[in-house]
Amino acid sequence: MSIRLECINKYFGQFQALKDVSLDIPDGQLTGLLGPSGSGKTTLLRIIAGLETAEQGRILFHDEDVTNLHVRDRRVGFVFQHYALFRHMTVAQNIAFGLEVMPRAQRPAPAVIRKQVADLLEMVQLQHLAARYPAQLSGGQKQRIALARALAMKPEILLLDEPFGALDAKVRKDLRRWLRALHDELHFTSVFVTHDQEEALELSDRVVVMSAGKIEQVDNPQALYAEPESRFVFDFLGxxxxxxxxxxxxxxxxxxxxxxxxxxxxxxxxxxxxxxxxxxxxxxxxxxxxxxxxxxxxxxxxxxxxxxxxxxxxxxxxxxxxxxxxxxxxxxxxxxxxxxxxxxxxxxxxxxxxxxxxxxxxxxxx
Incomplete structure (x- = not known):
């Protein structure tokens, strides 16, 4: 599922968070939005998801205009930095939640939901933790469960907001490697936000460098590092x-x-x-x-x-x-x-x- 953003402008009161942002994200690629705090990367991600609304501009998924489409109808999975797991639910119940609250006409049968949850737990290699609660999990395990919950809805686009920001360095590295392998296996379109240069360059097919609500440069990691186009990109990449x-x-x-x-x-x-x-x-x-x-x-x-x-x-x-x-x-x-x-x-x-x-x-x- 390709994504196209056309002249996106977003204001919070008098502050302009995004300034005429246009971007093409190809189908099946893992794209990193990289920039310092306040650069507009998380706001852009939330606009793609439908969690925020732009004052001007269009959003197209596979050439279909979804600018005014409600978040629940966009078939987008969203993974938050701090997991947003339900503390009173087990791991299996957290993953199943989105399926169980679907309208009755669209909701899978209970046996199908159980099978899908089991498959997702196996995919994230945490099937032995199905009966545990979030408080009994490590940070890396929580993030895998949050990802499994997002994938349960079979999204056509997966969005991740600083998914490894709350984890220690070794767990971050292990999860980056795991997510890259999972993406290569499933071939979904993914966009993730980070301020970590190493993370963006290691994980992404393409990196979008942002500053003060604008896009500074878009390129593959090798070209971005070899040929920065501005002082800002030079200064930010190490x-x-x-x-x-x-x-x-x-x-x-x-x-x-x-x-x-x-x-x-x-x-x-x-x-x-x-x-x-x-x-x-x-x-x-x-x-x-x-x-x-x-x-x-x-x-x-x-x-x-x-x-x-x-x-x-x-x-x-x-x-x-x-x-x-x-x-x-x-x-x-x-x-x-x-x-x-x-x-x-x-x-x-x-x-x-x-x-x-x-x-x-x-x-x-x-």
Missing amino acids: HVNVLNGQLDAGRVVQGEAWVQMPAGVGCAEEVQLYLRPHEVRLQDCPATHAHLPLRIESISLIGAEVRLELAPCGWASPEPWEVGISHVEFNRWQPQRGDRCYAVPDVGHLFDVQQTHPRTLSWVDE
């Missing part, structure tokens, strides 16, 4: 190291820091050079194309890499720089807090004052 400076005689210069630009870069004055942590190397002396002196402020051994937080020496940065190195390199180098080193960019992304899109630069072959 840490980025920034050199603010003047472009003078082919160099970006600020204080003692400078980076030589590749041939052909224009002559704008105020520029920003964006460098992601994995696009920068560290060494004990400057490179021929860059002089970026830094002081090691902290060292964190996190997972597969060692993360260094660095402070500029003789120049300024809006935030500390971060660079990751391998454990092998860490053991060879043995860096210490307070040590001085130099950043060497391999790839960079240059914005000038007038630019919306960055220019990607490479020094790898130099």
